[in-house]
Amino acid sequence: MRVAAIDIGGTFTDCIVFDEGRLLSLKVPSTPPDLERGLLDALAHAAALFGKPVSEFLGELPLVLQGTTAALNTVLTRTGAKVGMLTTEGFRDVIETRRGIKAESLYNVFIPPYEPLVPRHLRLGVGERTRYTGEVLQPTERRDVEVAAAEFRAQGVESVAVCFLYSYLNPGNERVAGELATKFLPGIAVSLSSEVLPIWREYERFSTTVINAYVAPKLANHLNTLERKLGESGFRGHVMLMTGGGLLESPAYCSSRAVHLLGSGPAGSANAALYISRALELPNVISVDMGGTSFDVCLIRDGQIKTTSDVWIDGHRVAVKSIDSESIGAGGGSIAWVDKRQLLRVGPQSAGAVPGPACYGAGGVEPTVTDANLVMGFLAPSTFRWGDRSLDRKASEVAIRRVGEAIGLDADRTAAAIYETVNEVMANGIIRLTTQRGIDPRDFVLVAGGGAGAIHAAAIAERVGLDHIVVPSYAGVYSAFGILSCDRGVEAARSFPCTESDLTAETLAGIYGELEREATTHLVEQGVASGSIALRRTVDMRYVKQFHEVEVDVPEGDLAAGDIETIVRRFHDVHRRVYTFSMEHERVEFLTFRLRASCVSDLRLPTYAEGTEKRPRSTDERPCLVDGARRSVPVFDGARFEPGDRLEGPGLIEEATTTIYVPARYVCTMDRWRNYHLERVAA
Numbered sequence: 001m002r003v004a005a006i007d008i009g010g011t012f013t014d015c016i017v018f019d020e021g022r023l024l025s026l027k028v029p030s031t032p033p034d035l036e037r038g039l040l041d042a043l044a045h046a047a048a049l050f051g052k053p054v055s056e057f058l059g060e061l062p063l064v065l066q067g068t069t070a071a072l073n074t075v076l077t078r079t080g081a082k083v084g085m086l087t088t089e090g091f092r093d094v095i096e097t098r099r100g101i102k103a104e105s106l107y108n109v110f111i112p113p114y115e116p117l118v119p120r121h122l123r124l125g126v127g128e129r130t131r132y133t134g135e136v137l138q139p140t141e142r143r144d145v146e147v148a149a150a151e152f153r154a155q156g157v158e159s160v161a162v163c164f165l166y167s168y169l170n171p172g173n174e175r176v177a178g179e180l181a182t183k184f185l186p187g188i189a190v191s192l193s194s195e196v197l198p199i200w201r202e203y204e205r206f207s208t209t210v211i212n213a214y215v216a217p218k219l220a221n222h223l224n225t226l227e228r229k230l231g232e233s234g235f236r237g238h239v240m241l242m243t244g245g246g247l248l249e250s251p252a253y254c255s256s257r258a259v260h261l262l263g264s265g266p267a268g269s270a271n272a273a274l275y276i277s278r279a280l281e282l283p284n285v286i287s288v289d290m291g292g293t294s295f296d297v298c299l300i301r302d303g304q305i306k307t308t309s310d311v312w313i314d315g316h317r318v319a320v321k322s323i324d325s326e327s328i329g330a331g332g333g334s335i336a337w338v339d340k341r342q343l344l345r346v347g348p349q350s351a352g353a354v355p356g357p358a359c360y361g362a363g364g365v366e367p368t369v370t371d372a373n374l375v376m377g378f379l380a381p382s383t384f385r386w387g388d389r390s391l392d393r394k395a396s397e398v399a400i401r402r403v404g405e406a407i408g409l410d411a412d413r414t415a416a417a418i419y420e421t422v423n424e425v426m427a428n429g430i431i432r433l434t435t436q437r438g439i440d441p442r443d444f445v446l447v448a449g450g451g452a453g454a455i456h457a458a459a460i461a462e463r464v465g466l467d468h469i470v471v472p473s474y475a476g477v478y479s480a481f482g483i484l485s486c487d488r489g490v491e492a493a494r495s496f497p498c499t500e501s502d503l504t505a506e507t508l509a510g511i512y513g514e515l516e517r518e519a520t521t522h523l524v525e526q527g528v529a530s531g532s533i534a535l536r537r538t539v540d541m542r543y544v545k546q547f548h549e550v551e552v553d554v555p556e557g558d559l560a561a562g563d564i565e566t567i568v569r570r571f572h573d574v575h576r577r578v579y580t581f582s583m584e585h586e587r588v589e590f591l592t593f594r595l596r597a598s599c600v601s602d603l604r605l606p607t608y609a610e611g612t613e614k615r616p617r618s619t620d621e622r623p624c625l626v627d628g629a630r631r632s633v634p635v636f637d638g639a640r641f642e643p644g645d646r647l648e649g650p651g652l653i654e655e656a657t658t659t660i661y662v663p664a665r666y667v668c669t670m671d672r673w674r675n676y677h678l679e680r681v682a683a
Contacts, residue, residue, distance in 0.1 A: 005065040005484035006042055007268050007477070008035050011292025011333050011353045012451065014477040014657075015042035016484055017049075021606045024049050025477040027451065027657050030353040035070060036226045040233060055234035064235070065483045067242040067268045070222045071215045071261040075313050080214035081189070084157035085118045086148055086177055087206070088165045089125035095206050096120070098317070114315055117214045122155060124148040126164075126177060134169035140176040149184035159189040161213035163206040167194040168495045189216050189256075196257060197319055199592050200495035204319035211316055212259035219258040223251045240488070242267055244322035246274075246305055247489040247598060250526055262313060263322040266296040268479030268486070270305050270323045273447045275485040275603070276470060277303060279673055282445050286430060288460065289478050290450035292370075293350045295330040297429050298323055299444070307551075321491055321594070326429045332370040332452035333357055336418045338406040344414075346422045358399035359391040367403050369452065371396035372418035375411055377624030377633070378455050378652065378661055412625055423456055427463035434464070438580070445470060449478025454660040458678060469678040473638060476657025488528060489598030492519050499544065500568055500588045509559045511593045512537055519597035528599045540592040541571045543583060549591055550574050607672045610644040618651070626650060626664070643672045 002019040009030060017024045026045050031038035043064075047057035074080045085092065095116045126148065127141035152160065160181050167174040171194030178192045193209040227239060240248040244263025254261055266289070273287030277300045285300040299306040308324035311317075329348020333356065336346050346369065355363035357370040359381075373379045374396045381391040397411045404414030434441040446469045448457035454471045461469050474481050492515045496507070516535060524530050537554035552571045555563045572582040618634035626633065636647065638655035646669050647653070649662035653676065660676055662668045669677050 007479040013038040014480040016480040058235040062237040081158035084152040085123040092123035130166040145180040159213040168198040207317040216258040266325040268482035272482030290453035298325040359396040367399035372415040375415040471676040487598040515595040
């Protein structure tokens, strides 16, 4: 079956088409704020590769998979809906007081106060009360909701968040308030915390629900516009979206749970790394994705993508399960500048898609990482093959020379300084996700993706002590491939705080039975065969009086009393691995029970026979700035590489959407999946 996967990034929109074992990839500039146009441009270019009119190509295309930054950008740019909040009377300040600390810096008194997405005058209390046991003490006061709705209407509110205490145990009062709000405010989106995130801790639940309400209308408009324009262009298939948890979901599901799309971009690269991890039998992988705007890092550990529910976006708490990643403003379009101390800095500002780096000739004048790579010789204007234009080296030199004058360096030395600086920034991102969390990065293999990632991969690896790098031939459309290889599924969670002695096998089985029925029913309604659904159970646990919890696997199959003891033993083991100690004598708490239901992707890339080890023939030579001096570096055509080929650095390998730099002291080989392996050899 032919499938198109598209990742809409800040600078480029990447597209990959899988058709009967073939992978075709391309890049087009993103088109903010009209992101749908960039997606349609990508599909038009794909149609041209197949030699067909767009309408015919789309008419034969059954499935389009999309990763989107629309939800994230809405939060970062503060361009979401005007939100009104209905909450339990007396608790309207929960989202503003947060946890009572400044997340950015505990002691910096000059940091301005946090500004919640809902101002205080739009956070209105409702008479109602549900106890911590789930018992309803006071039903929802209809009159309070009616008065609040009238105020919201007068204030021009576009979306409503309903956040009541203990609604994760009993959603009855919230549902009544939601129905009334829908009745009194027709056409206004309503988000219930018991549906968006039915877990304990009211601040986390309230904040996440408010963000959902904030981004939902704009996302729904984006999805409606996308589906309409696709339909007008001849598309008759289905669209699926990549969620921040690394699963594919339907637009209808995501429209009401828009908060799940906040981490859509990094989730694509994580899934690409997971596919490579499984294919090459590499249990521990560090994935890096260097695109035009950002540099994303995530870990595959013991064959599993590392996830988290502790996410902050621009000061706002998001507690949905998502890929645990480190995102840094260090992409090909990141701008080099000199700070007040006369130190060279790179990013987080980006030239983006418009106007782009100076060398694109689209009006950009600021020096970027791409400009530095061009001046150093790692990129060649005539072989920048994914686009329909050449790069302007002179424009790059002018931009770089201008920033170099401020620190007394010529163009070459400034370009080299930009290269070294951004490598340092990216290596520090890996260190924050590994060493600073007690994880030794030397136990991992680096998988480098993104249009610019393979130029910098070796330099980053050396800084963190890695000797083995894998660069897929589709690295330039890395996230798009991750979307293509992604599993289809849904994640569900229920909080039921209790101690080890209070939890019975019947309660445990009942919770997971309910979660499994809901998840399975949802997927079957989406057309997934029930026999193909894989279930993974986990639970968040901690010692009594402990603040942080860890996620522990729960046994499969029918649950019995002995399984609770097994889970507790696993908790001690996980706690020891994460924190280096365990306390078997202390009581244990169960907090949130989680389920991941998925239909595993059946994507299988073709493999090629490995030939005898030989050195490929170079197609050109280019003067590159290496170790402070210009030297001639051979250039190789990636299309001519064959499995088993061996290249001793230095060398440049040019693929359709990326360039791979193999430094001296490195050997590069190709495996039967057409992945490049860079390994450092002894000096």
